[in-house]
Amino acid sequence: MHRRDFLNALAAGAGLMIPLGRHAWAATAASPNTAPNTDATSRKLIVIMLRGAVDGLNVVAPVADANYARLRPTIALGRPGEDNGALNLDGYFGLHPALAPLLPLWEQKKLAFIHASGSPDITRSHFDAQDYMESATPGIKSTADGWMNRLVAALPGTTTPTRALSIGPTMPRILSGHAAAVNLANGAAGTKANVLDRPAVGKAFDQLYADNARFGAAYQQGQDAHREVMDAAAGKMAGGGMAGGMSAEMQAANGGAPLPNGFPDDAARLAALMRNDPNIQLAFVALGGWDTHASQGSARGQLANRLQPLGQGLAVLAQRLGPLFDQTTIVVMSEFGRTARENGNGGTDHGHGNAMWVLGGSVKGGKVLGDWRGVGDAELNEGRDLPVTTDFRTVLATIAERHLRLADKQLVQVFPSMPRAGRLDLV
Amino acid sequence: MNFSRWIAVAAVAVSATAATAATPAAEPLTPEQAAAHVLNRIAYGPKPGDIQRVTQMGVQRYIDAQLNAGMPLPPALSARLAGLDAAQEPAGVVMQRFLEVRAMAKDESDGDKAKRREVVTAIAQQTAEARIARAVDSPNQLEEVMVDFWFNHFNVFSGKGVDRALIASYERDAIRPYALGNFRDLLGATAHHPAMLYYLDNWVSTANGYVPRGKKQGGQKAKSSGLNENYARELMELHTMGVDSGYTQKDVTELARMLTGWTYDNRELVKRNRTFAFDSARHDRDDKVWLGRRIKAGGQEEGEYALDVLAMLPATAHHLSFQLAQYFVQDQPPPALVDRMAKTYIDSKGDIRSVLRTLFTSAEFMAPEAVGAKFKTPYQYVISAARASDTAPSDIKQTLGVLNRLGMPLYGCQTPDGYKNTQDAWLNPDALSRRIAFATQLSPALDAQVLQATLAGSISPKTQNAIAGSPPPLRAAMLLGSPDFMQR
Numbered sequence: 001m002h003r004r005d006f007l008n009a010l011a012a013g014a015g016l017m018i019p020l021g022r023h024a025w026a027a028t029a030a031s032p033n034t035a036p037n038t039d040a041t042s043r044k045l046i047v048i049m050l051r052g053a054v055d056g057l058n059v060v061a062p063v064a065d066a067n068y069a070r071l072r073p074t075i076a077l078g079r080p081g082e083d084n085g086a087l088n089l090d091g092y093f094g095l096h097p098a099l100a101p102l103l104p105l106w107e108q109k110k111l112a113f114i115h116a117s118g119s120p121d122i123t124r125s126h127f128d129a130q131d132y133m134e135s136a137t138p139g140i141k142s143t144a145d146g147w148m149n150r151l152v153a154a155l156p157g158t159t160t161p162t163r164a165l166s167i168g169p170t171m172p173r174i175l176s177g178h179a180a181a182v183n184l185a186n187g188a189a190g191t192k193a194n195v196l197d198r199p200a201v202g203k204a205f206d207q208l209y210a211d212n213a214r215f216g217a218a219y220q221q222g223q224d225a226h227r228e229v230m231d232a233a234a235g236k237m238a239g240g241g242m243a244g245g246m247s248a249e250m251q252a253a254n255g256g257a258p259l260p261n262g263f264p265d266d267a268a269r270l271a272a273l274m275r276n277d278p279n280i281q282l283a284f285v286a287l288g289g290w291d292t293h294a295s296q297g298s299a300r301g302q303l304a305n306r307l308q309p310l311g312q313g314l315a316v317l318a319q320r321l322g323p324l325f326d327q328t329t330i331v332v333m334s335e336f337g338r339t340a341r342e343n344g345n346g347g348t349d350h351g352h353g354n355a356m357w358v359l360g361g362s363v364k365g366g367k368v369l370g371d372w373r374g375v376g377d378a379e380l381n382e383g384r385d386l387p388v389t390t391d392f393r394t395v396l397a398t399i400a401e402r403h404l405r406l407a408d409k410q411l412v413q414v415f416p417s418m419p420r421a422g423r424l425d426l427v
Numbered sequence: 428m429n430f431s432r433w434i435a436v437a438a439v440a441v442s443a444t445a446a447t448a449a450t451p452a453a454e455p456l457t458p459e460q461a462a463a464h465v466l467n468r469i470a471y472g473p474k475p476g477d478i479q480r481v482t483q484m485g486v487q488r489y490i491d492a493q494l495n496a497g498m499p500l501p502p503a504l505s506a507r508l509a510g511l512d513a514a515q516e517p518a519g520v521v522m523q524r525f526l527e528v529r530a531m532a533k534d535e536s537d538g539d540k541a542k543r544r545e546v547v548t549a550i551a552q553q554t555a556e557a558r559i560a561r562a563v564d565s566p567n568q569l570e571e572v573m574v575d576f577w578f579n580h581f582n583v584f585s586g587k588g589v590d591r592a593l594i595a596s597y598e599r600d601a602i603r604p605y606a607l608g609n610f611r612d613l614l615g616a617t618a619h620h621p622a623m624l625y626y627l628d629n630w631v632s633t634a635n636g637y638v639p640r641g642k643k644q645g646g647q648k649a650k651s652s653g654l655n656e657n658y659a660r661e662l663m664e665l666h667t668m669g670v671d672s673g674y675t676q677k678d679v680t681e682l683a684r685m686l687t688g689w690t691y692d693n694r695e696l697v698k699r700n701r702t703f704a705f706d707s708a709r710h711d712r713d714d715k716v717w718l719g720r721r722i723k724a725g726g727q728e729e730g731e732y733a734l735d736v737l738a739m740l741p742a743t744a745h746h747l748s749f750q751l752a753q754y755f756v757q758d759q760p761p762p763a764l765v766d767r768m769a770k771t772y773i774d775s776k777g778d779i780r781s782v783l784r785t786l787f788t789s790a791e792f793m794a795p796e797a798v799g800a801k802f803k804t805p806y807q808y809v810i811s812a813a814r815a816s817d818t819a820p821s822d823i824k825q826t827l828g829v830l831n832r833l834g835m836p837l838y839g840c841q842t843p844d845g846y847k848n849t850q851d852a853w854l855n856p857d858a859l860s861r862r863i864a865f866a867t868q869l870s871p872a873l874d875a876q877v878l879q880a881t882l883a884g885s886i887s888p889k890t891q892n893a894i895a896g897s898p899p900p901l902r903a904a905m906l907l908g909s910p911d912f913m914q915r
Contacts, residue, residue: 052842126844176851182856183855184857195863205905218855288842289841291842344654347655
């Protein structure tokens with residue numbers, strides 16, 4: 001059944017290849033620089049990358065497939081209602097119970113999964129596979145920039161300092177490139193004043209870095225973005241979603257209860273920033289700790305402990321974006337999946353296909369997309385893991401084209417030499 | 428943006444990148460610049476007086492002395508290290524303390540909780556303090572640089588379970604003694620150390636079908652039964668041959684089978700400080716075919732043979748030479764230099780000191796375009812600032828906090844590839860303002876004139892002018908926060 005759905009979607013998608021994109025481009029290009037960037041940047045994309053290869057077969061688990069329980073005697077999730085049971089998705093697949101906060105989004109059809117998706121490159125090296133997923137050129141290591149950086153350059157409208165941002169202490173490969181992009185520290189430090197806000201200190205260092213061929217641009221981008229983020233946090237931005245500033249808004253939304261540290265906290269901050277600063281259009285967050293070679297657990301345990309804050313954070317993000325969630329698509333992806341068979345240590349080794357998660361107000365969710373072939377011995381790739389039946393770039397291109405309204409010509413720049421495939425019935 | 432404009436922008440970006448490395452004029456280095464260059468590369472930057480000292484003794488003699496690494500530690504440093512229990516004690520002793528408090532985790536009182544936190548924090552901080560104190564104050568600077576280099580090469584993550592208790596021993600017993608020695612010895616020491624066995628799960632890897640002998644055997648969970656290929660993969664991909672050097676998934680699995688039974692026993696570790704055990708019952712006793720070689724069943728010797736082979740592969744020679752040249756010369760190291768280093772590696776049977784001598788005596792290493800070409804990692808930035816200021820960090824918590832905020836927590840890289848050392852990895856808008864904040868924090872205690880003399884040879888005239896025209900209280904911060912001090 002899933003297979004047929006997918007083929008139908010492909011057939012329908014193929015006919016819809018481009019029209020929206022070009023019109024969107026024309027429409028926004030006709031009104032450049034008016035009321036800063038609001039129209040051009042009104043459609044948002046947030047990418048969450050799970051570094052280390054999350055075990056997709058225990059995220060969206062084929063609990064109705066007898067092979068699944070056979071391959072994973074100690075770590076399989078049970079059928080809904082059983083011990084260690086998954087949460088029912090569609091009668092065949094079940095969701096990991098630690099992701100319960102996402103179930104309402106599934107029921108509202110704002111959450112979809114694309115199973116057996118990933119990179120066509122067969123590498124099982126974390127580092128190469130992440131690199132390919134961030135450059136979007138599998139098999140080609142020489143690509144200098146990341147696809148989100150090419151995307152921000154290709155999207156219509158003018159690029160402002162905070163248009164593309166990452167949360168974390170380093171600039172990820174996916175956002176590296178010639179277009180401006182910034183990174184904000186995790187936690188509250190990301191929106192706090194710093195020493196360069198003191199006029200004398202700022203002036204002294206401006207002098208040192210002005211015209212510096214190597215660091216001048218990064219320094220200036222940092223300063224510009226910092227000011228914009230400070231303004232957004234203080235509620236000073238024109239066209240921002242809320243007056244009164246971020247801390248007031250965040251406190252109100254928390255209902256007094258502090259969020260746990262880590263991703264839920266950063267997710268709440270990101271949502272507030274995006275509502276307050278309409279110039280932010282693309283955002284990226286990476287989360288680690290998914291390389292579960294041993295003792296990964298089933299409904300509880302190591303993997304569950306990682307999924308819990310992720311699910312909670314995504315729910316917080318969706319909720320805190322408020323009306324903006326309707327214009328936002330969130331993608332969760334990981335470099336490859338893990339072996340279908342559990343290993344000798346209650347864990348799983350490096351695999352191939354995985355599940356991508358897509359959520360957002362305009363997502364046609366409530367379904368598991370993709371060409372799903374089961375986990376029978378004959379269906380497994382090299383006898384050990386899921387084949388990749390949907391290229392990750394097909395998912396991303398569908399979102400770039402349908403949601404971000406990226407035109408054909410630009411799409412080729414962002415995803416060069418992408419396989420010819422239709423679009424998914426996803427957004 | 429249309430496509431041709433995109434191409435144009437991309438071209439500008441590429442040429443700008445290429446130009447940065449060549450910022451200094453392509454004239455031969457002055458003796459002062461040459462001294463600053465070697466101090467920035469094979470040491471963590473100059474301390475007060477170092478530039479003059481190296482200029483006088485000559486760069487070549489300095490390099491030789493650093494390769495010999497035979498200078499005694501200053502008494503103050505020795506005394507400080509002697510007070511750091513976790514850094515001195517055998518692995519088993521630290522492990523015992525760690526396991527004792529970890530066992531309290533079940534229904535513990537508030538007092539127990541505080542005690543547990545205290546013990547675990549002390550282990551972590553003493554381990555880190557030993558590393559940082561040596562990096563700042565040891566006269567054998569190259570040894571300290573190589574300890575950091577090899578730690579990243581054979582990275583383990585202190586946040587994974589018992590590795591917190593094992594890191595000090597791992598660095599002291601498996602890395603430091605071989606940092607300038609023979610690569611096969613270094614490889615073997617890391618392969619046998621419980622920190623690595625635990626981190627990459629080889630300690631639980633067994634022959635498929637192995638049936639554990641009862642639950643409490645060896646004092647550990649014996650529920651494991653089956654192959655775990657985590658270590659075998661990274662051993663080839665990261666530690667030796669490098670990715671794309673021709674091995675297959677089958678080679679990974681076969682190597683994992685050869686290494687089954689390489690483990691350690693917690694009880695033996697705590698009791699007798701036995702850090703390694705070969706458990707023949709867990710070992711896969713069938714023949715294997717690995718990298719085209721037929722491997723006869725041979726117990727532990729199969730794994731030793733694999734390390735022998737891996738250490739001497741041309742792919743390994745090249746992979747290691749590339750990484751060393753990238754660390755010491757340029758993010759994109761000159762291929763001809765890498766080839767010469769790889770040849771030295773093979774000729775010397777993996778002698779790290781010989782490979783480094785080829786590197787340090789090369790024209791490429793001393794070329795004007797190499798000067799300042801490397802962007803400091805956060806660790807290098809923090810250590811070099813401490814050295815330039817001649818202030819060994821007294822509050823280790825503060826130093827560790829700075830490294831956390833700069834995205835490079837010490838012993839905190841989760842993934843086995845370790846921290847990168849390239850500009851792409853570390854230069855970002857947020858990093859510069861955070862480094863500047865750190866420089867400003869450090870500066871009130873510093874004399875800008877002394878600092879400027881210490882850094883002679885690596886501060887450009889433009890920066891010097893801007894500093895001379897700024898209010899005196901800001902000058903020390905400006906030196907340590909300058910573009911010139913961000914690079915090495």
